[in-house]
């Protein structure tokens with residue numbers, strides 16, 4: 001029993017020693033790179049840009065930004081088109097309402113409309129729906145839970161029939 005314990009102890013000691021040795025060699029390596037002649041104005045041989053270029057990050061970041069900008073522009077163009085459709089009285093009502101709902105979704109994607117954390121009426125958390133009081137105002141929505149949304153729909157229907 002005692003023998004096993006000492007062997008275990010030795011194993012642990014050995015791994016600790018290995019770890020210390022590897023740390024020491026990493027330090028030594030750094031010291032060697034420090035000793036090499038550095039280009040003017042460089043704090044180390046590889047700065048962040050070099051490293052990111054090596055990893056393909058720099059190029060990737062640029063294209064990502066451009067793609068994001070193009071995507072936002074495409075969303076905005078689509079939003080404009082659907083707002084126009086929702087105002088086009090020559091189109092059937094179901095097409096206009098569909099475009100208004102889609103325009104609201106696009107507005108939310110673009111950050112023009114912010115979704116609250118809970119239902120605006122009852123403050124319950126959970127799945128929220130965008131309620132349109134008037135489809136002629138596609139971006140004017142109230143975020144309601146399904147229960148409150150059905151109440152709001154009844155209110156709109158009564159207002160229209162009155």
Ligand SMILES: [Zn+2]
Nearest residue numbers: 119122145148
């Ligand atoms: Zn609610």
